[in-house]
Amino acid sequence: MHPARPSGTAPFVLSVLDNAHTGVGQTAREAFADIIALAQLAEQRGYHRFWMSEHHAMPAAATSSPQLMLSRLTGETERIRLGAGGIMLPNHAPLVIAEQFGMLDTLAPGRIDLGVGRAPGTDAPTAAALRRHHEGNDDFPHQVLELLGFLGDDFPQAHPCRNVHAVPGPWQAEQNRVPHPETSPELWILGSSPYSARLAGRLGRPYAFALQFGDADIVTAMRQYRESFRPSEVLDKPYSLVSVGVVAHDDRAEARRQAASAAMAMLRMLQRKTYLLLPPQEVDAYPATVQEQHILDAYTQRFLHGTGPQVADTLERLQEQTGVDEVMLVVMGHSRRTQARTVELIADHYHLPELRPTGQPAHAGQ
Template sequence: MHFGRPSGTAPFKLSVLSAGGTGVGMTAGEGLAGTISLARTADRRGYHRFWMSEHHGMGATSVSSPSLMVARLTAETARIRLGAGGVMLPNHSPLLIAEQFGMLEALAPGRIDLGLGRAPGTDAATAAALRQGADANDGFPQQVLELLGFLGDQFPSGHPYRHVHAVPGPWQAKENRVPAASTVPDVWVLGSSPYSAQLAGHLGRPYAFALQFGDADIDTALRVYRENFQPSDVLAKPHTLVSVPAAISDDPAEAKRQAATSAMAMLRMFKSEGYLLLPPDEVEAYQATMQERQILDAYTNRSFHGTAATVADRLEALHERTGVDEVMLVVGGHSATLDQRGITLIADHYALPCLEAPLSAA
């Protein structure tokens, strides 16, 4: 695995996650361009990872295929690790994902992460269209094992896929008589429950906890992960990451307005009205019922919003409580400009290095 020391003065590694935010009034192309620009900034400002999440049928997101975006970003960045946070494995064939991420690892050796989740990343009807009605969640652990088998070309003798090989990958390297050291991405298990934590521990894989989803119990999940951790050939001891919703600005009121746009998108999703990022003025003008106001306030307050100093204080309190190794800022309000400014402010706060832009992104 690829875990170095934290940069700057932060007590944890800092990373960024985007879903390709596309607010109302923006085209998909503009949303994706904003994601590319955000990745360039994260790379230049010394962040450790840049991940994208898989979502379907949501008007506020444009990254339905993280692997496609990672392919683009390998040419737009030079240092930062790139990956999926995550690929919703029950939506896909494990062999196909092994091939795609084998290609990405060949394009950017030592820089690719593959985070695996089991949620569909959408509503029930779209999930049925993706999964053709299969109850795929129940088979998630077996899918993960199958994927790992393809990635490592390590199916046991007698396995039905023993002679099926993911290309690019270790088998191709062996056949072509070249080193196989940089053919496999780092595999993470993602989740927001003890179920995923236990699986990550049993597999000896790093675990990423999504704190942006509801009232998820991070303390129990991390305890379960650490208690069940079994050292593997890729990881000797538990390694954890937590992702948190973030909106950072020089103006704390503007940061809160940005956080409220994401909260409104969640409310709309609960009401089956579609996940959209409305402009802040439209969100402020919305006449919410008492119950709706409770939901909006809960999700706004759950976000780590405010100035860089305010957000950093909350991040450090979370780190002190949980002992996580990495923190990932989940950005994606209505303003892509504020997202970029926000991660720059946090980088400045923690004195992350300001690196030269790669030639490909100049």
């Protein structure tokens, strides 16, 4: 399921994550069209996978349901792996997620990733509305095990869900007397702490660390993931990924301005204001206090920005520090054009192989 070695000259596998950012002045419909174009571009430029994330009640993040957008992308792409990075599992019933991603894997066999996390993906009032039938995320490990049980249709005999089956999936194939599905969604554990790292290790699953959110201790998390890893039926050795906010541009100054737009959105969120991606000129004109400027500078620096070679150099130092197998570019900035240029510049720098569309439909039955 994982590439044996990186393509091109990169010392790691390269992938892309799109948060469905809608900058001020852009409609959700326009953003969705840009997401389709970006997924196709990532595929053509040789990236390994394209993920989307779940957010709620955020004007600047338009995918409350990544699986709906992924359904569209199964027909708009041919080769690239598609996935959620991630589904916030405490917001959902594991059975429903197993059914939905079973459908996606049927549409695009062998190309579907299911990354699960325990954060709400929103603010506290919205989280309460999403989780009104249960509280908190302390039950996350149990939910993951239940999800795995539905995906594999292999609950223990005494389990209360033993006779509950996710369709489509192995049980349906058996009932219909057809071969069992040859593929299934690849489940990832997502997080930004040693807690999620240890869980991924104990389950023998690939682990994705979200570095774009803050100064989390990725070195400790990766060490604990490897130390706690137990081989499983899907993975015989640890496989890890780090996602990081990136803006690459031909003009270094413009890359910083676009990164500052994302930093301003984070500042607004910390101030309990609406998460908005303002145009760079509005960010430039903002009369920040000393404390606000410190936060803006910190987040601007956290989102890797610069020319293609400058960003690549930082990515390589990050990989040397963490030992991850894969780097996922979280495309940032107010401008959708800049996000696409980021994907192009990094692909150019590492000489990723350009793949041309075959013109064949990407659906089950091929």
